[in-house]
């Protein structure tokens with residue numbers, strides 16, 4: 001059995017079936033993200049782990065011990081909330097030391113641990129301040145230190161960065177990941193931001209309507225999505241309508257042009273299928289021999305800094321592709337006829 | 350805030366004074382001057398000389414007894430008003446009662462907190478007086494004769510119960526929004542850090558609510574301490590609380606010394622002012638963590 | 641679920657404590673005729689010329705007090721909001737004073753300060769005393785009136801509204817009556833109904849200034865009659881309830897019209 005084991009969790013709010021048969025085993029020290037659109041049941045699942053909600057069915061165990069019966073204050077779990085939730089009447093140091101004080105630790109031990117935790121989150125000199133004197137990012141660091149101070153077995157974070165500015169989000173997510181790795185603490189991280197999930201996690205659980213659609217490493221989730229939902233939710237996806245010409249060889253027709261996918265298709269000849277392509281697998285121009293090529297008209301060019309995103313019209317379809325911004329070559333302009341190419345293996349159906 | 354008058358200095362400035370002049374004039378003439386007159390009068394004798402005699406004369410047993418019973422009633426009704434009002438507000442906001450109860454409760458509290466004075470006394474005479482509904486029902490249904498047991502509406506206990514009728518709702522009105530301001534995450538954060546419900550209340554919720562509670566207590570205290578009408582209508586002059594003594598003094602100089610009346614009134618201001626002073630002092634201590 | 645049980649207990653206690661006196665009063669007020677419930681006490685009260693005289697007197701006083709309160713409070717709250725932000729704590733302190741200084745002390749001061757031998761002998765004539773009483777009532781309602789209006793002004797952006805009106809060339813009076821007043825009307829009305837409820841039953845000031853108001857009348861009835869006071873208490877409670885109901889009504893109406901806009 002895994003260190004943190006959720007099996008067949010179910011939760012209803014009235015007749016609203018919010019979590020449907022959710023299972024996952026999380027190894028000790030693993031960093032798992034729950035990724036999904038808002039309302040899909042991520043928070044509810046997390047709150048069942050924390051003990052704030054009781055599952056209608058299923059089991060949760062930590063280190064072999066069944067915890068469903070235990071109250072939140074008996075589970076030895078740390079949690080970071082979206083809205084910081086620092087106690088406004090306590091200083092930063094008192095906030096961080098709260099869990100230890102409750103546990104009845106002696107004063108000097110608390111003080112030592114608080115100093116250690118504040119150093120860990122880079123707020124060494126902020127112990128005497130009150131929460132209202134801190135920025136959002138600083139408050140969230142304190143919240144993290146507070147959650148970690150009593151050395152919990154499991155750390156839960158519910159969209160901890162979504163209230164912060166983009167820049168702080170990026171730096172803080174690296175910091176959280178580093179601290180997590182240093183302490184080796186088993187962590188569940190809830191987010192609706194795929195970039196966050198992809199960059200931080202050992203494994204990702206993509207959730208949809210109360211179901212775990214796919215569980216896997218970021219690489220797997222991104223490149224081998226198990227379902228259409230996963231493919232669309234994680235990353236940008238080009239969807240192109242194609243007509244099957246020969247399902248055994250994988251020959252299809254897109255806007256009057258032929259593509260050889262080089263594998264057999266499930267659809268019958270003459271059926272319409274959608275092909276899915278990640279923007280970064282599509283290249284400008286004809287590059288390698290084995291690649292498939294399509295010709296279309298440039299419809300939009302957006303300059304995103306290091307990357308240029310080009311939207312190409314193919315009959316009724318569009319392909320978005322990303323190319324690196326190189327100083328030597330100018331990107332094409334709107335109305336140009338261009339060729340785009342991609343390896344046939346990168347096409348998802 | 351930056352100074353808006355900068356753009357057109359002359360005209361706005363002369364105008365602006367006029368805007369608050371009526372208020373200042375009103376406050377000075379009908380609030381501050383009359384109060385000052387009483388305070389100064391407390392330190393003068395009939396001949397207009399400065400003296401401490403009036404204040405000294407307050408320390409005679411009968412007047413001290415009046416102050417003492419007044420303070421007791423005010424503290425008791427403020428304390429239980431806070432306690433019970435808090436319990437009711439907490440039940441409705443945090444206790445999981447149906448949501449629809451809230452709106453009627455708040456409306457009723459608005460009404461009851463303003464239902465003071467003479468009619469309130471009538472209501473309690475009709476309920477807990479010798480022929481009141483509850484008195485009679487207790488006697489005929491349960492054989493309990495509360496008057497035989499020493500209950501008296503015209504007493505410390507009776508007056509406190511009566512005052513609670515406006516004290517409790519006032520507390521409910523003030524503390525309900527404060528309870529709404531307690532974030533659910535605070536409780537959850539405390540719980541997940543190992544705190545029991547009691548520890549959460551003691552270490553987080555109560556300290557956060559403390560300034561509101563203190564302020565309300567001071568307000569309720571002053572509210573009860575200055576109340577005349579209810580007590581007068583209930584007891585006539587038989588229960589000698591300070592405001593009733595002062596009322597009788599103003600009407601007929603029962604103390605046979607007009608300047609002792611000033612001193613009596615001055616004592617009332619000192620006590621309510623003292624209560625509020627304590628409140629302000631404790632609040633500044635409790636509010637270090639506020640913006 | 642013991643929390644829920646305690647909550648229900650607290651609520652039931654509240655309902656009993658507040659319900660019984662109201663029930664007791666109502667029941668008592670109906671018992672004037674021996675053996676049966678009747679409205680005799682109410683008839684007696686309503687036919688009493690004293691009742692009509694004192695009640696009308698208090699209603700008129702209440703209306704004048706409201707007007708006075710509006711004149712004093714609205715421009716001040718507006719000005720503090722617009723130009724004198726620094727004065728806010730000071731003004732707020734003054735508006736809260738009536739909650740600290742007992743009314744009996746204030747009226748005692750009036751009697752001594754404005755008596756017949758003083759520089760402003762207001763108590764010398766009936767009209768003068770009425771005016772003095774009106775100012776006294778205004779101090780009683782000051783905390784509530786100021787708070788209501790101040791909250792109302794904070795909800796709208798006074799500065800922007802004023803600047804907009806000024807840029808259209810409106811003068812101060814126009815700004816006040818056409819722009820600010822309509823926007824804080826609901827707040828003023830709330831304050832007004834509350835003032836009404838306070839003034840109607842007020843006892844101490846009217847009694848000590850010897851004016852024939854409703855409060856002292858109630859007290860005299862209480863001292864001399866048995867059943868009429870209960871009827872009067874029911875009537876007073878109904879009036880208070882009506883005032884609070886009206887406050888709710890205007891507030892709700894405002895929410896509605898805000899959304900509709």
Ligand SMILES: Nc1ncnc2c1ncn2[C@@H]1O[C@H](COP(=O)(O)OP(=O)(O)O)[C@@H](O)[C@H]1O
Nearest residue numbers: 013016018036037038039040041042043044045
């Ligand atoms: N306390 C609650 N009572 C009723 N419904 C709720 C409650 N909490 C969440 N829900 C519903 O459950 C669903 C999942 O919510 P949640 O777990 O918060 O989603 P997420 O965190 O993925 O955005 C939503 O449809 C939400 O409306």
Ligand SMILES: [Mg+2]
Nearest residue numbers: 039042043159
């Ligand atoms: Mg959520």
